[in-house]
Amino acid sequence: GAVVSQHPSWVICKSGTSVKIECRSLDFQATTMFWYRQFPKQSLMLMATSNEGSKATYEQGVEKDKFLINHASLTLSTLTVTSAHPEDSSFYICSAPGRFPERDEQFFGPGTRLTVL
């Protein structure tokens, strides 16, 4: 299957700082990528859809000014958590559609554990 990587795999930062998470599709191009967040013992919640060359689409309740998404190339999308606070501590996961988008299969990155002190 397709490979999606994320960097870093974990990060600890101080409250008020910004953190950038990278999502790369390693062996295929992705004009669309998705960003999810998972709190402990909860489901994966879609935060936003990242679109190459255009603005991201955010889900209801997700602050676009706090979670900045940039999809600058067909293989890279970045999520920047600005002015992070302890409540932003979570597991952030990106995904990209497979070769057959009509089948809705998505390939997920390994995730990034963010801890805000």
Add this chain to the structure above:
Amino acid sequence: DQQVKQNSPSLSVQEGRISILNCDYTNSMFDYFLWYKKYPAEGPTFLISISSIKDKNEDGRFTVFLNKSAKHLSLHIVPSQPGDSAVYFCAASINTGTASKLTFGTGTRLQVTL
């Protein structure tokens, strides 16, 4: 509003027996359903999917059954193996022909015992 629900947070099955994981949904617009397996601190791994025009899809030890009238689907794993122990997420989407957003259930933790 949880549109995709997995009412059993955990399930324990003996090795070699059948594991049955259940999922219910409320949005009748969903027309594609997927199952993902997830280990701690890792991203989900795609297992199997089914289109709403079918009622069964089988891939090796994994079979997914869909009952549209009941808005219910299930994943059967047989025979269950210790390596199957993980959290299983049910997901649904409205297929638009392009990349679609997935709505995930809350997950069921499967423990396969020896």
